[in-house]
Amino acid sequence: MTSSAFPELLPTTQRALLHRIATAQTEGRAPSLVGAVMRDGQLVWSGARTCVEGHAPDADTQYRIGSITKTFTAVVVLRLRDEGLLDLGDPLEKHLPGTGAGDVTIAQLLGHTAGLAAETPGAWWERTPGTERPELADVLGERPGPHPAGRVHHYSNPGYTLLGSLIEAVRGEPWAEVVRREVCLPLGMHRTSAQAEAPAAGGWAVHPWADVMLPEPSEDLGLMAPAGQLWSTAGDLCRFAAFLAEGDERVLSADSVREMRTPSAPPGAGDWDAGYGLGVQLARRDGRTLAGHTGSLPGFVATLWVSVEDGVAAVVLANATSGVAVGAVAADLVRITADAEPRIPEPWRPLPGIDQALLALTGPWYWGTYAYVLRVAAEGAVELSPLRGPGRGSRFRAEEDGTWTGLDGYHLGETLRVVRREDGSVSHLDLGSFVYVRQPYEAGDAVPGGVDEGGWRGL
Known part of the structure; x- marks a missing residue:
């Protein structure tokens, strides 16, 4: 079945998507599986397979999403930061004293670099009621940090428990209510909840060596x-x-969401196709960068992946404890859609207006003998990138004081400013002490270390 407020995908694309989830449900022996594709902000396809004749779930059927929950928690923490109620560099203890987690920072908890244990002590927390862990001490245990904070990426479920408690401490409300009001409702996610709401799939365990199952x-x-x-x-x-x-x-700005998708820690040895931002998993599949999260709890597996460049996302949900590689299936749904129906770019349009002084800054600039070019983007932003080949290119956001702040790449967060001579003419661009001039090593230019008086010469 398909669901679309925009033009539907081509029939051949729809069949390829259906074939992929059908194969996944059959080979993974999942009681049921739902897949969906988003393109340019709209649901354009969904499909389902089930072992129950005549009772297929659809895109409105609830499944438990496991650790995809962490991304919702991270969004609220970023909201608190953007409101000025905390800083990601703050020690957790500043806002939530007495946890026993040491000097770990909020950013380290978001990116799983706080060094905390992966799981809780005691009984398997995913299959036991939360009443068995009534206090944070029950979640962290006597040795909460097996690794030095800030040194290594080590996925930690208790770390996100601390972030949930941080949200409750700062907001003064239950975590679930804050997520519902500040994330789900503004985004129109009326079928996302802390407890199951019908229609909802039941969770099942499928025997690894026989085609039988039992409820989880x-x-x-x-x-x-x-x-x-x-x-x-x-x-x-x-x-x-x-x-x-x-x-x-209404929830988070594009800049803050981009920050969530930025790697927060180096990958592990040999693991160069995966990373983690701030509550967001990152992966490289089929030459694409995917952002989102995987999730699992007894009886359920789930994945959400989005390719920002393609404007395509995919979701796969199944009600089986194991067997279905939903991460790979979701990546395949993105690939199938993006390859079969590549994104059609928006028509080129000129800017509505441009400051002539800014226009005069465009064109070639030289850092040493490296050739760069400055281009103007929308809303006074600029891009400084190598004229050819690899190099340290970045985009910059215009600030009220006439400077620009780096948004990505090597110069993320750095300040780009125009330096003028006494007569008002432009001398050079200064970017974190890097000097960019109009000609390479021109005599009299503000080049650090000066220019050889003999000038350019041959052998």
């Missing part, structure tokens, strides 16, 4: 809820994917 328990995770509690639908998660691609001023 579905527990309220208590303090661990911010790490994996939520239920959602393929339709709602496509809305969330659109937000992760473009931002939404």
Whole structure:
């Protein structure tokens, strides 16, 4: 089946998508599986397969999404930062004292670099009620940090418990209510909730060596809820994917969402196709960069991936504890759609207006003998990039004081400014002490170290 407010995908694309999820459900022996595709902010396809004749789920059927919940938790933390209520560099203890987690920072918790343990002590937290862990001490245990903080990426479920408790401390409200009001409702995600709401799939375990199954328990995770509690639908998660691609001023700006998608730690040895931002997993598949998250809880597996460059996202949900490689399936749905129906670019249009002084800055600039070119983008932004070949290119946002702030690449967060002579003419561009001039090593220019008086010469 398909669902689309925009033109539907081509029949050949739809069949390829259906074939992929059908193969995944059959080979993975999942009781049911739902897949959906978002393109340019809209749900354009969904499909389902099930072992129950005549009762196929759809894009409005809830499944438990496990650790995709962490991305929702991270969004709220970024909201608190953007409101000035905390800084990501703050020690957690500043806002939530007495946790026993040491001097770990909020940013380290978001990016799983706080050095905390992967799991809680005691019984398997995913299959036991949260009442067995009523205090943070029950979640962290006596040795919460097996690794030095800030040194290594080590995925930590208890770390997101701490972030959920941080949200409750700063907002003064339960984590689930804050997520619902500040994230789900503004994005129109009315079928995302902390507890299952019908229609919802039941969770199953499928025997690894026989085609039989048994139901899995579905527990309220208590303090661990911010790490994996939520239920959602393929339709709602496509809305969330659109937000992760473009931002939404009602929730988080595009800049803050881009920050979430930026790697926060180097990958592990030999693991150069995966990374982690701030509550967002990153992956390289088929030459594409994907952002989103995977999730699992007993009885359920889930994945959301979005390719920002293609404007395509995919969601795959299944109600089986294991067997279905939903991460690979979701990546395949993105690939199938983007390859079969590549994004059609918007028509070129001239800027509505441009400051002539800014226009005069465009064109070639030289850092030493490296040739760069400055281009003007929308809203007074600029891009400084190598004229040819690789180099340290970045985009810059215009500031009120006439400078620009780096948005990506080597110069992320650095300040670009125009330096003028006494007569008002432009001497050079200064970028974090890098000097860019109009001619390479021109005599009299403000080149650090000066220019040889003999000038350019041959052998």
